[in-house]
Amino acid sequence: MKHLKRMDESILVCVYYGLNGERLIRRGHKLATLLDCPLYILTVDAKAVDAFDAEKSGYIESWTDLCKELEVEEFIVRDDEKQPIQKVIGEIAREKNITQIIVGQSAQSRWEEITKGSFLNVLLKEVPFVDFHIVAVKRPIEEEAHGTYEKGVRAYVMQDLENYKIVFTCPKSVSIEGIFFKEIGTDFDNGIFKFSYQNKMHEVRIKEGFVTNPHLIHSIYGISNV
Known part of the structure; x- marks a missing residue:
């Protein structure tokens, strides 16, 4: 029998391509487990899925497998998206009754803009009914410097x-x-x-x-x- 989770809380994790996606997903899963509530993962791209290069496709596949492993409620891929990011986040938040949103502070991704006042204000106006968690993550250049390979x-x-x-x-x-x-x-x-x-x-x-x-x-x- 499937476990019934509480429905007064619901978490959305926003990920973009890079080395920090898995960390954000696991952070969201940890919080969702503590609150015993549904967890959703969202990624947004202006290109269609069939136009993704090998690197992007690899991230999608990796996150899909991780979401299955962690029994995430749903991994949402909004591809071929023409709307601004905040509009997409707002739509998903309302559709899924999201109460908390997790995003990462990443130097290479579009999500880094969320840490800047102007975009954050726009996002707060678009989704005023949720709590935001801005997770500090290592800059990709720092991770690459300690890694084995150069940027692909x-x-x-x-x-x-x-x-x-x-x-x-x-x-x-x-x-x-x-x-x-x-x-x-x-x-x-x-x-x-x-x-x-x-x-x-x-x-x-x-x-x-x-x-x-x-x-x-x-x-x-x-x-x-x-």
Whole structure:
């Protein structure tokens, strides 16, 4: 029998692409557990889902899995959205009877604007009936500095005789588009190449510009060449 949660409280977590999304979701889950109330996760993008690059698709997939694991009430993806963010937040807040909203203070995302007075005032006017939690998070540049890889860049993997190599301009031949994360401190193209296939994220290792495990590409596509 499904547990009945209290309905006088309801939490909405707003996430945007970056390394802090999971932390915000888990923070919202912790608060929702303490209050024994429904939890909703919202992300907004002006592009349609089928136009997302590999990195964005990866975040969506990761957050979807996390929401299932935490038994979140609903993960809401508002893609192809033309309205201002505050309008979307207001719509969801009214639709779901939200009483508390959690957003992150992130240097790279649009949500950082919420920490600035002008946008916050607009948001408070749009959603005056909720409590806001502004969660301080590390700036992405700080996280990257302590990480293993540089910021991801768009790249392509194409067949080169019996191997696959990575290039950074769209080739005329058939190729796989994705995001390349270069290892910090190397002069060579060493790192990880991530790409989306059938709504799933995959990754292959790159060493000196070439894929080290081409069998993975073969198994994904079911053929010997892309």
